[in-house]
Amino acid sequence: MREVGEECGVAERIGIIGGGFSGLLCAYLLEHMLGDRAEIVVLEGSDRVGGRVRTTQLPEAGVSYEAGVAEFYDITGNPHLRRLIRHLGLETRPLRGTPYFVIDDRVVHDDLELEQVVGSRGMDRLRRFWEHGTALRPPADYALAGQMRDNDHPWLRRTFEDVLAEIDDPFCQWFTAMQCHSDLATEPPVTSGLFGMDNLLIDHPGYCSMYTLVDGNDGLVQALANRVQSPILRSAPVASVSADAERGLCVTFRADGDERSELEVDTLIVTLPPPGIRAMQWSDDRLAAAVGEHVRHHDHGTTYLRVTLLFRRRFWRRQFPEDYFVSDAFGGVTVYDQSPDDGAAGVGIQSWLLGGAHARDLSARSDDEIVAAVLAAMPSALPVRDGVLVRGCVDRWTGASGVSGLPGGVPLLPLDQRHSPDPRWPQLQFVGDYLYDSTLCGALDAVLYAVARLGARVEVRTGEPVVGVSDLFAAPASGISDLAPSSPSSAFFLDERSANRR
Numbered sequence: 219m220r221e222v223g224e225e226c227g228v229a230e231r232i233g234i235i236g237g238g239f240s241g242l243l244c245a246y247l248l249e250h251m252l253g254d255r256a257e258i259v260v261l262e263g264s265d266r267v268g269g270r271v272r273t274t275q276l277p278e279a280g281v282s283y284e285a286g287v288a289e290f291y292d293i294t295g296n297p298h299l300r301r302l303i304r305h306l307g308l309e310t311r312p313l314r315g316t317p318y319f320v321i322d323d324r325v326v327h328d329d330l331e332l333e334q335v336v337g338s339r340g341m342d343r344l345r346r347f348w349e350h351g352t353a354l355r356p357p358a359d360y361a362l363a364g365q366m367r368d369n370d371h372p373w374l375r376r377t378f379e380d381v382l383a384e385i386d387d388p389f390c391q392w393f394t395a396m397q398c399h400s401d402l403a404t405e406p407p408v409t410s411g412l413f414g415m416d417n418l419l420i421d422h423p424g425y426c427s428m429y430t431l432v433d434g435n436d437g438l439v440q441a442l443a444n445r446v447q448s449p450i451l452r453s454a455p456v457a458s459v460s461a462d463a464e465r466g467l468c469v470t471f472r473a474d475g476d477e478r479s480e481l482e483v484d485t486l487i488v489t490l491p492p493p494g495i496r497a498m499q500w501s502d503d504r505l506a507a508a509v510g511e512h513v514r515h516h517d518h519g520t521t522y523l524r525v526t527l528l529f530r531r532r533f534w535r536r537q538f539p540e541d542y543f544v545s546d547a548f549g550g551v552t553v554y555d556q557s558p559d560d561g562a563a564g565v566g567i568q569s570w571l572l573g574g575a576h577a578r579d580l581s582a583r584s585d586d587e588i589v590a591a592v593l594a595a596m597p598s599a600l601p602v603r604d605g606v607l608v609r610g611c612v613d614r615w616t617g618a619s620g621v622s623g624l625p626g627g628v629p630l631l632p633l634d635q636r637h638s639p640d641p642r643w644p645q646l647q648f649v650g651d652y653l654y655d656s657t658l659c660g661a662l663d664a665v666l667y668a669v670a671r672l673g674a675r676v677e678v679r680t681g682e683p684v685v686g687v688s689d690l691f692a693a694p695a696s697g698i699s700d701l702a703p704s705s706p707s708s709a710f711f712l713d714e715r716s717a718n719r720r
């Protein structure tokens with residue numbers, strides 16, 4: 219590992235604020251691109267890397283659960299994340315299943331049963347909405363979510379609530395909002411119709427399939443951290459950034475407890491969600507104003523609560539054999555089955571992902587109260603017998619660790635402006651999922667844009683070509699499928715049996 223500040227004829231001194239997926243991937247790709255020409259330092263505020271990707275141990279059962287990211291999206295036409303995971307040699311497992319729904323305590327397994335709830339006219343209305351929504355959002359556009367062309371989409375400037383009103387039936391509107399509420403993590407009046415539709419399409423096999431990492435999702439960030447050669451300073455929160463013509467960009471951070479340190483850099487990449495950016499001081503005044511405007515445009519922060527229940531048995535397997543189901547509790551909540559070894563290890567783990575207003579309101583309560591609220595919301599088909607619960611854990615994702623309920627804002631800004639809000643300082647770049655789609659895929663898009671722009675700048679300045687990153691994202695050798703094995707799921711409203719009966 220190189221030491222901070224070591225002189226070696228370096229062309230570019232690069233500071234990266236944040237040691238989550240984005241910060242670590244930036245460091246890894248920039249090392250690959252620039253080699254010895256770059257001196258890179260990653261400053262991570264907490265004592266661990268990974269940010270919102272976190273796999274947590276449950277020592278009493280000798281197993282782990284996903285406290286943050288639960289699923290990886292394999293988006294048709296956007297293979298970058300899968301190629302990165304393949305490049306890092308991580309083993310994946312597809313997420314199984316059509317989501318079962320719990321509606322008013324009734325378990326709905328497929329379109330035929332949904333029809334019994336919403337009626338045949340309701341099904342027609344839902345199908346028409348999906349036909350319209352998918353016609354306006356072909357997979358090729360979905361793969362480029364967050365790019366400038368989304369400004370032309372007719373649902374970007376309308377709220378999701380307004381778009382849902384087209385369904386012309388309050389119950390079907392409610393059902394559609396509930397269906398994607400956990401992924402959306404916000405409420406229909408405060409997000410766009412386009413972001414709402416994009417979250418519904420996560421369950422459409424023509425658009426997206428899902429998978430996890432066999433050895434835990436934080437294998438992704440650990441693999442990156444292990445490959446990064448540059449210093450990654452933990453417990454080094456950045457307090458301020460200043461920019462002036464003479465000194466350039468200068469970062470002030472705490473290190474070794476309380477000692478205040480400064481780092482002067484040629485390029486600064488900031489990978490924090492908007493509340494984290496707002497918490498830092500920015501000077502001069504023009505830079506502070508530009509960063510303030512960037513935060514105002516992009517800060518649509520929402521809350522997630524992940525409530526994980528460790529049981530002595532996986533007692534829901536017969537009723538809910540898939541990897542997840544969606545309940546109408548808490549405005550719509552996805553419940554993941556994270557039992558190790560498919561339940562063979564003897565214990566059962568359920569993970570409830572509460573998002574939006576319900577999560578925000580509940581987050582003021584104690585862990586015990588939140589766990590009690592989730593247990594009270596358990597479908598009556600799944601009675602929790604005395605003594606079967608070992609423990610409940612609450613992971614709170616709020617403020618600087620929440621997600622954006624309207625990534626990119628409205629309208630989407632041109633990419634150079636989105637990434638570098640002060641045109642005087644193009645070498646100060648912001649990177650993160652909140653700029654594109656609130657997922658790892660969007661964070662990856664943001665990283666690729668930022669490192670390509672930086673690489674081009676170094677090329678121009680030094681007159682020497684930089685190494686491209688395309689080999690890291692190259693298509694796999696022929697004969698190997700580039701996509702996750704497609705899951706057996708079919709999206710709702712595509713069920714042939716039910717459609718044929720009409």
Ligand SMILES: Cc1cc2nc3c(=O)[nH]c(=O)nc-3n(C[C@H](O)[C@H](O)[C@H](O)COP(=O)(O)OP(=O)(O)OC[C@H]3O[C@@H](n4cnc5c(N)ncnc54)[C@H](O)[C@@H]3O)c2cc1C
Pocket residue numbers: 235236237238239240241261262263264266267268269270271285286287288289290291454455456457489490491494498522523524615618619620621649650651656657658659661
């Ligand atoms: C509960 C939850 C579930 C999610 N589920 C999924 C999912 O299933 N699939 C998916 O694709 N995406 C999911 N996401 C989104 C995903 O987590 C993010 O897209 C991704 O983790 C973004 O990584 P990042 O590095 O940009 O940000 P972060 O992971 O937030 O990393 C930022 C880092 O900066 C550090 N930091 C903060 N302030 C400072 C400071 N002042 N100085 C230095 N360092 C600082 C933080 O400690 C953190 O390590 C989920 C998010 C949450 C909260």
